[in-house]
Amino acid sequence: MITRQLNFTIISRLLYQRSIRVIKIHSFRNEHHLFDQSTEADNASITRSMLCYLHKNLPYQSLQIFKDTLRMGFSGNVDEVMVALALKACRSELKIGCQVHGYAISSGFVSYTVVANSLMNVYSKNGQLESALCVFESLCYPDVVSWNTILTGFQKSEDVLNFALQMNMNGVRFDPVTYTTILAYCSDHEDFLFGIQLHCLIMKFGLDCEVFVGNALISMYSRWDRLLEARRLFDEMPKKDLVTWNAMISGYTQEGDHGLEAILLFTEMVRGRMELDHISLTSAVSACGHERNLVLGKLIHGLTMKLGYGTDVSVCNVLISTYSKCDVIEDAKLVFQAINKRNVVSWTSMISLNEDDALSLFNDMRLDDVYPNDVTFVGLIYAISVRKLAKEGRTIHGFCIKTGFLSEQNVCNSLITMYAKFESMGDCLKFFEELNCRDITSWNSLISGCAQNGLYQKALQMFLVAVTKSKPNNYTFGSALSAIADAEDISLKYGQRCHSYLIKLGLNTDPIISAALLDMYAKRGSIHESQRVFDDTPRRSQFAWTAIISAYAGHGDYESMIKLFNEMEKDGERPDSVTFLSVLTACSRKGMVEMGRLIFDSMEKRYHIEPSPAHYSCMVDVLGRAGKLEEAREMVRMIPGQPSLSSLQSLFGACQIYGNVEMAEEIAEDLLALEPMESGPYVMISNLYAEKEEWEKVSMIRRIMKNKGVKKEVGFSWVDVGVSSCLHGFSSGDKSHPQSEEIRLIAKCLGSEMKRMSEREEEHLLMLGNLSNNTTDRTKVDIVKKQASTYEEIEAEHEKDQRLAMAKRCSDEGVKAGAKAAVVATIATAIPTLASVRFLPWAKAHLNHTAQALIISTVAGAAYFIVADKTVLATARKNSFNQANTNREA
Structure with missing residues (x-):
């Protein structure tokens, strides 16, 4: 009987060994059957079986063997290694891990370090760091694995670094796993010096030859955007594995500025017949998206299909993003349809991509039992904002309240932008005031919304508050400068003060800031300041080039504009649609028909930009003017x-x-x-x-x-008075100015005086004999007389209710009132009134009948506010004083 039992034990062991070979060829059919048939099993066979299942990523089968060992009465054969393997098998099952913990306590295995380490790993992987620390503190002699296990459980980098320092103070020598764990948490720039010190220690102890330590160093330098150091480490590594290549390629694609380097490295990887995984492919596809390289992106897409990753959700998500960046929407939809099991990233990408079908896609996502995240709502709100679906936007707002997503800051910021897009600034301001937490993006969204809706004073006010409440960034200043540039009722002095503050903060060379400064000075008439800002910019971005080209185009210096456009191409910057719009506008104003045709044709043929x-x-304007x-x-x-x-x-x-x-x-x-x-x-x-x-x-x-x-629409003109940054606005029929009566009388007297001076000018020209022989000069005099007469007719018609006719709108020519006021103010400041009257022939050539009358009336108004001929102004003041006394006596 004993012999038969012994023979069965030997046979069972042999069968267990055979089962290991079966497992290695991916067959586990007989494992439990053999175990159930055995009446006795030793530690080695049970341990091997559990290990085989764990190596094949089948933790439940390994756990079942441990459970059956206890059920069949083999508890005497259980040792600390089996308990540790059982705990490793239940890393994602906290409830079962607690049960095994209870068994370890009752059986005394909890005192073993290997069991305690596995137990800490279970708790830390499931977010129970306090329980893991309790187990750690109960250890009499924790080893380096114990310390490493706790290190991996921390969520914040500062906790990891502090625990590592405590580990060093306790005399525990770091091993490669320790360095790898710490380097993974050195992500902030504040940890840069600490990471450098760790690198020095790694080199001191000769651990830099370890592959996974080198991989961690490459990833760390890539996160800090120190790609030169990362590439040097990559090239110096004696042995590279798949993770090494993936780390370097991913580092190049993180910032988006080194997509070409990532593509070249991936090409080298393929030529070397390296093994590729989903991380390699996603990084390469992402690099194609950054470079807008559709051809190479499709080639890599074909490679993913060949390697069996065509339906992998992570690879497909990046393919959708790449096709959307290349404006190939149909291919992105095909990739989305090919995904077997779509996750939240897949749905969010499609919602952000399809603005017209965003709502229907969101409903399909919910039907697919995929719960949205904050990024989903940001994309959905953006799509609704673009289409200006106010009703649906408010519905999504209510849904965010119901689901608790208003606790996400980026969702709140998107709602601020949405209401601004709807031109519902009352709701926008109300929602902003109700926010419990506001970051700088919240302030940026509000400032930008106010500027876009013409609330320039409110935008400037919010900017001044934002500077004191939060730390402003380049977008904050960019939005404020945009408001100052477009506002006619805000003095340029605010823009100059903002510029000074930027210089103080060292942000004046930022590409976004420099472009905003260029635009602000150009729109406010200071083209020389725009050029100075452009010259001081060390790294001229596409925005800066476009801004300076638009500035010269707006100021009529078309030769400089064309010269800058050519320099932009030589500098390697590709013009975008906004650049072409500025150049074509300049061609229209200058009458350069052939140049306009060449530039328009080059948009699609050379730069692949659809007009x-x-x-x-x-x-149309270029051809029409010609x-x-x-x-x-x-x-x-x-x-x-x-x-x-x-x-x-x-x-x-x-x-x-x-x-x-x-x-x-x-x-x-x-x-x-x-x-x-x-x-x-x-x-x-x-x-x-x-x-x-x-x-x-x-x-x-x-x-x-x-x-x-x-x-x-009533037009306004603005005059900047003195050094107090105070602007006076004027419109037709407005009597709100406290000095309106005095302004009206002076304007009327100036008109009469200008008419008298024009008659003198005519007599002077007749005496010189120019009128009889020169038709052009005669025309000039007729124009002067006509303008003065027209002005008196306008003034007589609006004598009762018009303070100053300087805001008469010239909609036929599309001339903005603010631009007219700036032109006239410049003339009135730079030259005497008589020269201003001589300026009228130019007005006849460029403006319509109403605009000509505006020039005369605005020169008269500017004479009161700024500088004019002292004799004319004194006469006008005297006449207006006499007229006022006469009215008072009457």
Whole structure:
């Protein structure tokens, strides 16, 4: 009987050994069957079986063997190694781990260091760090593995570093695992010096030849953007594994500026016949997305299919992102459909990619039992904001409240931006005030929203508060400078103060800041300051080049603009759509038709940039100003979708100039159909009929405007007075200024005095004999007389309710009131009033009839506020004083 039992034990052992070979060829069918049939088993066979299952990543089967060992009465054969393996098998099962912990305590195995280490690993992996520390403190002689196990359980880098210092103080010598763990947590720039010290210790003890230590060092330097040091370590490593290559390629793709280096390294990896995994492929695909290299991205996509990663969710997610960056939406959708089990990243990528179908995709995501995260809501809110779906936006806001996502700061910031996009600044400000926590992005969103909606004073006010409440960044200053640039009622002195503060903080050379400063100075008329900022920028980004080109284009210096455009190409910066828009606008104003055609054609052929409706509008203006009306009309038909308002207005203006009434009437119908509630098209059509002296049609247009409730927008002009940064705004019919009566009287007297001076100028020219022989000079005098007369007619008509006619709007020419005030203020400051009157022939050539009257009236107003001919001003003051006394006596 004993012999038979012994023989069965030997056979069972042999069968266990055979089962190990079966396991190695991926077959586990008979393992439990053999174990159940055995009546006795030794420690070695049980341990080997548990190890085999763990090596094949089958922890539940390994745990089942331990459980069956106890159930079948083999508890006497259980040792500390089996308990440790059982704890390793239940790393993701905290409840079972606690049960094994209880068994270890009852059986006395908890005092073994190997068991305690496995037990700490279970607790730390499941977020129970306090329980792990309790086990650690119960150890009499913790080894280096015990310390390393606790190190891996910390979440914050400062806790890891402090525990490592405590470990060193206790005389525990670091091993490669210790260094690897600590280096993984040295991610912040504040830990840079500590990481350098660790690197020195690694070299001192000769551990830099360890592959996984070198991998950790490469990852650490990559996180700090020290890619030169990382590459040097990579090249010096005597032995590299797959993780080494992945770490270096991932380091290149983290910042997005070294995509080409990542692609070259991946190519070298493939040529060396290195093994590739999903991390290698995702890094390479991500690099193609950064470089916008669609061809190479598709090649790597084919490689992923060949290697069997075509449906891997992590690889597919990066492929979707790459195709979206390359504007290949259909391919991104195909990749999304190929994913077997989509996760939250997959759905979020598609929601961010498909603005039109974002809501339906979000509903499909919920039906697929995938719970959204904060990034999902950010993408969804952005899609709703772009489409301006106010009702759906408020619904998503309520859903965020219900699901508790308002605790996420980025979701709150997206909601601020959303309400600003909806032009609902009341809701935007209310929501901002209700926030419990505001970061600098919250302030940036609010400042930018106020600036976009024309609340420039509010934007400046919020900026001043943000500087005191939070630490401003480049986007904060960029939004504030944008508000100052576009605001006519904010003094340039605020922009100069902001510039000084940026220099103090050392942010003036930032690419975003320098571009914003360039734009601000250019829009406020200081092109020389814009050039100085550009010259002081050490690293000229695409934004800086575009800003300085736009600045010179806006100031009419087209030669400098074209020169800078050519220098931009030589400097290696690719122009974007905004750059081309500025250049085409300059070509339009300068009348450079052939240059405009070449630049427009090069957008698609050379730079692969699809022209937008704005680019087509510029080309329509280029052709229209040159009298090529049929070509301009054909260009309007080429605009994708519906023709824009600006393109039709440009063509209409060209038809007016060149007398093509038939085409103008066709364009007029399109304008009214496109914008039935805008005053601009009605005014343009009315002026067209007025030039043809068809007064009945003029009256009809005015009646239509009145019946539809279309009102012409009131324009404003601003004058900066003194050094107090105080600006005075003027509009037609406004009597709010405290000195309005005095201004009106002085303006009236100045008009009479200017008329008298123009008559003197005419007599002077007649005495010189210029009028009889020179038609141009005669025309100049007629223009001067006409302007003065026109001004008196306007002044007489609005004598009762107009303080100053300097805000008369010139909508026909599209001249902004602020720009007109700046021009006139410059003239009035730089030259005497008589020279200002001589300036009127230029106004006749560039402005319409109403604008000419504005020039005269604004010069008169500027004389009161800034500098004018002292004799004229004294006479005007004297006459206005006498007129005021007469009115008082009456």
